Amino acid sequence: MTVASSSTTTSATPAAPAVEAVALRKAFGAINAVDGIDLSLPAGRIYGMLGPNGSGKTTLIRLLTGLTSATSGQARVLGVAMPSRTNLARIGYMTQADGIYPELSVWENLSFFAALYGQRDRAEIVRTLELVELDRRLGTPALQLSGGMRRRLSLACALAHRPTVIFLDEPTVGVDPALRVQFWDHFHRLAADGATLLVSSHVMDEADRCDELLFMRDGHVLAQGTPADLRVRAGTDNLESAFLHFAGLSASPPAAAGPTGEAAR
Ligand SMILES: Nc1ncnc2c1ncn2[C@@H]1O[C@H](COP(=O)(O)OP(=O)(O)OP(=O)(O)O)[C@@H](O)[C@H]1O
Numbered sequence: 001m002t003v004a005s006s007s008t009t010t011s012a013t014p015a016a017p018a019v020e021a022v023a024l025r026k027a028f029g030a031i032n033a034v035d036g037i038d039l040s041l042p043a044g045r046i047y048g049m050l051g052p053n054g055s056g057k058t059t060l061i062r063l064l065t066g067l068t069s070a071t072s073g074q075a076r077v078l079g080v081a082m083p084s085r086t087n088l089a090r091i092g093y094m095t096q097a098d099g100i101y102p103e104l105s106v107w108e109n110l111s112f113f114a115a116l117y118g119q120r121d122r123a124e125i126v127r128t129l130e131l132v133e134l135d136r137r138l139g140t141p142a143l144q145l146s147g148g149m150r151r152r153l154s155l156a157c158a159l160a161h162r163p164t165v166i167f168l169d170e171p172t173v174g175v176d177p178a179l180r181v182q183f184w185d186h187f188h189r190l191a192a193d194g195a196t197l198l199v200s201s202h203v204m205d206e207a208d209r210c211d212e213l214l215f216m217r218d219g220h221v222l223a224q225g226t227p228a229d230l231r232v233r234a235g236t237d238n239l240e241s242a243f244l245h246f247a248g249l250s251a252s253p254p255a256a257a258g259p260t261g262e263a264a265r
């Protein structure tokens with residue numbers, strides 16, 4: 001589904017892209033985790049990042065959120081160079097490893113993160129808890145939640161302050177199928193309201209729910225486009241085969257590993 005960009009403006013100056021990278025690079029010793037990436041992502045869309053383990057997805061997100069410094073190049077969010085205090089409250093980030101406090105309850109975790117970013121509206125915090133279906137577990141310490149519930153609480157912590165640029169690093173790992181569908185419906189509502197989402201995933205049906213995909217490998221963006229566009233350009237109706245095409249790898253017999261390292265379906 002393609003959501004219309006809300007960056008349309010009546011002023012003569014076009015709005016800055018929500019997320020930009022200019023020759024962005026991050027090296028860890030000899031490893032070029034992000035190896036010279038240029039991006040310009042208009043607002044109001046869902047961007048999916050796909051690529052094998054170690055292809056640089058998390059590092060790219062950490063550079064864009066300003067949590068790690070670039071070896072060279074620039075990251076900008078909403079036209080502001082990162083890291084930026086101004087942008088703190090405008091950005092939501094759900095980390096790949098849950099960043100919640102195990103001893104604090106569901107309510108304490110969420111109200112702490114919300115307050116950190118200036119959200120003190122109790123009703124909004126409750127709405128976010130309802131979204132992740134944890135509104136009946138307010139007093140439960142995070143360490144007593146199931147793995148999927150902890151993921152859901154992490155998502156709530158990233159969204160409660162109503163950020164306009166949202167980075168989600170494998171947000172639905174361990175989340176049950178029904179709730180996963182609800183999450184994606186919510187992501188589309190956020191994008192329709194003008195938010196920009198950058199979501200990493202290894203799940204192909206989630207990739208298909210994105211407005212645009214970035215195929216990543218070895219710190220590079222191999223290809224960018226709508227899922228339909230990438231399939232057409234690769235001459236296939238299968239996103240995993242499309243990835244292999246752009247990676248310069250030929251699809252091999254049935255159980256070959258795809259972009260995600262999972263067997264092709
Ligand atoms: N703090 C670090 N120190 C050293 N190397 C790192 C560090 N963080 C990441 N790397 C390396 O950078 C590369 C990219 O890692 P990254 O976590 O960005 O990959 P990813 O695409 O998110 O993988 P996954 O799908 O497994 O989450 C890997 O080779 C990784 O080992």
Ligand SMILES: [Mg+2]
Nearest residue numbers: 057058096169
């Ligand atoms: Mg990662």
